[in-house]
Amino acid sequence: MNKIYLYVIALLLVTSSCGEFLEETSQNLSYVHSTQDLDELLIGNGYLQKNTNGDPYRFLWLDLMDDDVVHFLSKAPQDNKNVMFHVLKEFYKWTPYPFDDDQPNYYQGPLTWHKLYECIGMVNVILGEVERFKEEKDYSRIKGEALFLRSFYYFYLVNLWGHPYNPGTASIDLGVPIKLTDYIEDKGFSRNSVEECYRQIVKDAKDAIVCLEGVVQQSTRRANQNAARALLAKTYLYMNEYQLALDECNAILEKPGGSVLIDLNTMTAAAYNTQRRKQTTSECIFTNSYGPILVQSTMETAAASSSLLNCYDADNDLRFNTGKDSHFFKYYLGSYFAQMKAGTSEVHSVSLILPEVYLNKAEALAMLDRTTEAIETLQELRGKRMTNVGTIDLSGENLVNFIREERRRELCYTGQRWFDLRRYAVHPKYPKKTRIEHPYYIWTGSSAILEKTYVLEEYPSDGGWLLPFPKDALTSNDGVLKDNIRPER
Structure with a gap:
């Protein structure tokens, strides 16, 4: 994650993946006039997309x-x-x-870290802009999907680069940097604690559940309420919050939709x-x-x-x-x-x-x-x-x-x-x-x-x-991003 946040980069990237409503000169949000425009941003750069030169975002x-x-x-x-x-x-x-x-663009490259934060950057933009469209019918769905994705990506980031959740030490164990704002910050980012990361994952997933109430998706590549519940249940399980995990699992199994063993x-x-x-x-x-x-x-x-x-x-x-x-x-x-x-x-x-x-x-x-x-x-x-x-x-x-x-x-x-x-x-x-x-x-x-x-x-x-951080992530964050050190074998 660069100290100059990926806000502008993400907006530039949508020109190749979200249709003609954003031309290559788009470097701001002046062309976003509706939730449909935000939906295209969500599809093109909020969700992970297949890379044409390999596919480094699958964590193979x-x-x-x-x-x-x-x-x-x-x-x-x-x-x-x-x-x-x-x-x-x-x-x-x-x-x-x-x-x-x-x-960098292939399976063994370091782009997983950057791609997840790039997607989080776009999700933050969408969450900031969607409030302008509260009266539109897709407002809650788009907000819910964006919240789910941010929760989902931070879950993977903290479980790859952060320490596992230990109730006794989570407040001091290092997780990953949390960035929730949609504006550029000219600074390096340090690591939040594991506890802070999990609290944010839980908050976003819970808010997503509310927003996605009644939403029916045409594809499992788009998040619905049960996706947010499944993520929240898993997160609670990792946190040893067993009754809370059980409640979410039961909610899914009581209304499984099209999900069947x-x-x-x-x-x-x-x-x-x-x-x-x-x-x-x-x-x-x-x-x-x-x-x-x-x-x-x-x-x-x-x-x-x-x-x-x-x-x-x-x-x-x-x-x-x-x-x-x-x-x-x-x-x-x-x-x-x-x-x-x-x-x-x-x-x-x-x-x-x-x-x-x-x-x-x-x-x-x-x-x-x-x-x-x-x-x-x-x-x-x-x-x-x-x-x-x-x-x-x-x-x-x-x-x-x-x-x-x-x-x-x-x-x-x-x-x-x-x-x-x-x-x-x-x-x-x-x-x-x-x-x-x-x-x-x-x-x-x-x-x-x-x-x-x-x-x-x-x-x-x-x-x-724990995975080490990509070298350019350490450099771009002015040395405040503390690395995970792995031994020679």
Whole structure:
């Protein structure tokens, strides 16, 4: 985020993505005459848009940092620059600076940080201007979508660059800079506390819920009230506010709209993967994510780790099947890979989905010692995933750990595991710290051999649990933006 805020830059960018109502000379808001104009600004520069030179805003690297992946090398890559894992491998290794500044517009580039703040900048502009149109019918919808997006983007920013929410230290732990105004400020921006970041996320999400009451969207790429509730429920869960999280989950499940769990018992793996994690699936509440898949199976890529696969009941769980393709995994040369439809696949790493609502509800209930209800909620989801769900006779910490494993089974490769591992490490009642090993292989000409095993030690002793800031963000903020320091490995 530059000290000269991205206000003007964002306005200039809309000329290429929002239609002809803003010509290339537009450097102010003089052409905004209605909520329709603000809606075009929202679509063009409030929501994330696909980049023509790659797609650096999908956070594909997010699924490379956790314990669900292992390096897989079946043969020598023919062209490393086109192999997804190769260009993202520095994230897999948790290197001190994994971004490639020479490729800012591609997956490995540092533009995620800048793009999110650019979108926040446009959202701030819209929120400032929309008050001129209170009498127009779309006023509440546009305001609600803008508030949701600001909340959504700050949720990702603080969970990537800030510390996990620890009730005992959130007021002093560093989060990310918060910018809410729509005017230029000639100063450097420092980091707000984690507590301040979460308070803002909660406020914006709650206000969005009010504004989006009754709004029906034509696409899950546009936020509605349930999207705001799903985000708020997740945020409350991270803050250990379990009753509040439960209330939001219940509100969604009482009025789910078009959101329905898919029953894997009645759908083949092939059929499921024509719609899984796509914006048209009934399990998707909101998605800001689309683009290429991360996990290939024929070259240099990331396969499922044994610790992930060992979580499944291979006899009854339709998500995983030993030695063959399943609803969640593709089998190749003895390894398993995320099963996603090729071609125009959509990777839900920046999304809110219905299965997570069930999991959030079950976890909240378990933490409130409402054991029977927690198990019933969990089994409702598992009944759509397994041929035989069996019985769950657990309570207390054992039940919470089972729910955590179910989250891992259900939400693998959706950008959730990394966030979960961070919050488990600071959980006030049932803390669980994780140490991760990532073996890295090289191709010798005929086979892959182990070059080095990279190790991420437990949080907070290892700085690798937080991303470093892009170098130009540190420079442009006059040195007041304190960096996250990662160790050499």
